[in-house]
Amino acid sequence: MTGQGERLHGERAIRSIVIVGGGTAGWMAAAMLARRLEKQPVRITVVESSTIGTVGVGEATVPGIRDFFREIGVTEREVMAAAKGTAKLGIEFVDWKRPGHRFFHPFGLYGMRSRGVAFHHYWQKLRAAGEAVELSDYCLASAMAARNVFMLPTDKPVHDLLFFDWAVHFDAGLFAKFLAARSVAQGVAHIDATITDVRINPQSGLIDGVDTACGKAIDGDLFIDCSGFRSLLLGKALGSGYVDWSNLLPCDRAVAMPCTRTAPLTPYTRSTAVAQGWKWRIPLQHRVGNGFVYASRHLSDDEAVASLCAGLEGEPLAEPNLIRFRTGHREQFWRGNCVALGLAAGFMEPLESTSITLIQTGIEKLLALFPDRDFDPALAGEYNRSTTLEYARIRDFLLLHYWANDRRGEPMWDQCRDTALPEMLAHKIRLFEAKGHLVRYEWESFHDPSWLSMYAGFDIAARTHDPAADYFSVPDLQAALARMRESIGKAVALAEPHDSFLAGYGVG
Numbered sequence: 001m002t003g004q005g006e007r008l009h010g011e012r013a014i015r016s017i018v019i020v021g022g023g024t025a026g027w028m029a030a031a032m033l034a035r036r037l038e039k040q041p042v043r044i045t046v047v048e049s050s051t052i053g054t055v056g057v058g059e060a061t062v063p064g065i066r067d068f069f070r071e072i073g074v075t076e077r078e079v080m081a082a083a084k085g086t087a088k089l090g091i092e093f094v095d096w097k098r099p100g101h102r103f104f105h106p107f108g109l110y111g112m113r114s115r116g117v118a119f120h121h122y123w124q125k126l127r128a129a130g131e132a133v134e135l136s137d138y139c140l141a142s143a144m145a146a147r148n149v150f151m152l153p154t155d156k157p158v159h160d161l162l163f164f165d166w167a168v169h170f171d172a173g174l175f176a177k178f179l180a181a182r183s184v185a186q187g188v189a190h191i192d193a194t195i196t197d198v199r200i201n202p203q204s205g206l207i208d209g210v211d212t213a214c215g216k217a218i219d220g221d222l223f224i225d226c227s228g229f230r231s232l233l234l235g236k237a238l239g240s241g242y243v244d245w246s247n248l249l250p251c252d253r254a255v256a257m258p259c260t261r262t263a264p265l266t267p268y269t270r271s272t273a274v275a276q277g278w279k280w281r282i283p284l285q286h287r288v289g290n291g292f293v294y295a296s297r298h299l300s301d302d303e304a305v306a307s308l309c310a311g312l313e314g315e316p317l318a319e320p321n322l323i324r325f326r327t328g329h330r331e332q333f334w335r336g337n338c339v340a341l342g343l344a345a346g347f348m349e350p351l352e353s354t355s356i357t358l359i360q361t362g363i364e365k366l367l368a369l370f371p372d373r374d375f376d377p378a379l380a381g382e383y384n385r386s387t388t389l390e391y392a393r394i395r396d397f398l399l400l401h402y403w404a405n406d407r408r409g410e411p412m413w414d415q416c417r418d419t420a421l422p423e424m425l426a427h428k429i430r431l432f433e434a435k436g437h438l439v440r441y442e443w444e445s446f447h448d449p450s451w452l453s454m455y456a457g458f459d460i461a462a463r464t465h466d467p468a469a470d471y472f473s474v475p476d477l478q479a480a481l482a483r484m485r486e487s488i489g490k491a492v493a494l495a496e497p498h499d500s501f502l503a504g505y506g507v508g
C-alpha cells in the first residue's frame, strides 16, 4: 500500500546528484549510487578536472572493501585483474616498538575460545607461568603472511582457528578507471571541467549548482564533495570548519614513489618506523608502492625524498609525489544538500589503510539516511554524529601505535610517548591492563583482534587474566595450544606462494 507520506516523499525525491571529483572517492560514490538507485529516476553526474588530477596514492585497503565490490556487483577477481591487485592479510610493523623488533597486525582471529573465555586469557595465563608463547603462532593469517603464502578462506570454517579475512592492494589509478567505466556504462554522466564557482541559494543556503571554466553550469539537488584536500564545496563554499588533530598525531607530510618489483610478492603491507615517521611498502603485481609519512618539524622535504629514494628496492618508476596534509576532519561532513567523502571530508595518515574504508562507510551511511529535497536536518545530524565517532575511533587506534613506542632518544617518538591520550582511549588501555578486558565502542572500525595485536605487539601487558581461565591447568593449556599450532600448521600447508596463487586465480 502506498500511503500519502510515501507519495509526498516521491514528489520531493532527489532528481539529480552531482559528484564533484573523479578520484577514488568520486568514482566509488558514483558506482555505488548508480547501482543502488538504478531503478529510480535520478541523474548522476561526475565532474572532474583532468588539469587538476587526483592525489595519486591510496593502494592498501581493509577487508571491508570486498563488501563494496559485492555491493557494486563485481568480484575480487575482476578488480584485481583490472587494477593489478594483490592479496593483503594484514600489516607488518617493523621497528615500531623499537629498532629490530617486528610484529604483525593480521586480518584474523587468535586461537580458540573455550568455556566462554577468549583465547588471549589463556595466552596470558601461560605467559604469566613463564611460557614463551607468541600470540601470532595462533593466527592463521599471521602464519600465512610469515611464509609468504595465500589461499582464499573457506566459507564456513569449522572452527575459529581456520578463520581469517583478507583485503587487497591495488593501483589506485586503475581502480578509479575500472569504477569509472562501470559507472558510465550504468548511465552516470562524466564531465571533464574545472569548477570555478559554487552557487549557493541565498534563501535556503543550499547549493544550487557549480560553474565551470568552460562556461558550463551544472545544477543538482544533492552534491557530493569528492574534490580532495581542496574540499571545494563543503569546506570552501559552505564553510564547514576543520577539527585539527595535529597535536595528537605528529606526521603532516608524505612523499610517495613507486618502484620496480625485485622480490617475491608479499601478501601484506609493510610499515617501517624511522626516526621522523614511517615508510610504507605496498606490493602490486606490476610495481611496489613506496611512501614516507613524516613530521615536517623533524625532517625537511628534501631529506624525506632522499631517504625514500635511498631505500627503494627497485628502479624508481615516477618522480616523487609530495603531499602535505593536516590530520583531522570537517566539523560537519554533511551540511544542507552537500555531503563530503574522501579527502574532502578529512584525513588520517594511511597507517592502517583507513581512508578508502571511510569513503565506503560514508556512502553506506548516506544511502541509509538518503534525503529528499527537504533535507531534514535530522538526517545530516545522525550522519555527522556517527561519522565523527568513526573518525575518532580510528584516530585513537592510530594514536596507540605512536604512544606505545619504545624508541627512546628520538625526539619525535619521545614526544609521542608523552601525548596526553583522549579519555576513551586511555579507558580502553586501562581496562586491558587491568585484566585483559577488550572494549568495543560504537562505530569502531577495528575489532578485538586488531587491538590485541597492538597490545601484544607493543608489549602492553594485562596484570592478570580472567579467573575463568584457571579452569584449565598449565599442562592442559600447553597441550591444547600445541594442538592449535598443529591445526594451523596443517592449514598453512594448503596455501600457495602468493604469486602462484594470483596466477592460478587468473589475475596475475
Ligand SMILES: Cc1cc2nc3c(=O)[nH]c(=O)nc-3n(C[C@H](O)[C@H](O)[C@H](O)COP(=O)(O)OP(=O)(O)OC[C@H]3O[C@@H](n4cnc5c(N)ncnc54)[C@H](O)[C@@H]3O)c2cc1C
Pocket: 020, 021, 022, 023, 024, 025, 026, 047, 048, 049, 050, 052, 053, 054, 055, 056, 057, 058, 059, 060, 061, 172, 193, 194, 195, 196, 226, 227, 228, 229, 230, 232, 254, 255, 256, 291, 323, 325, 341, 342, 343, 344, 350, 353, 354, 355, 356, 357
Ligand atoms: C600519502 C597518502 C597515502 C594514502 N594511502 C592510502 C592507503 O593506502 N589506503 C587508503 O585507504 N587510503 C590511502 N590514502 C587516502 C586515499 O588516497 C584517498 O582517500 C583516496 O584517494 C580518495 O581521494 P579523493 O578521491 O578524496 O581525492 P583526490 O584523489 O584528490 O581527487 C580529487 C578530485 O577532485 C577533482 N577536483 C578538485 N578540484 C576540482 C575543481 N576545481 N574542478 C573539478 N574537479 C576538481 C580532481 O580533479 C580529482 O578528480 C592515502 C592518502 C595519502 C595522502
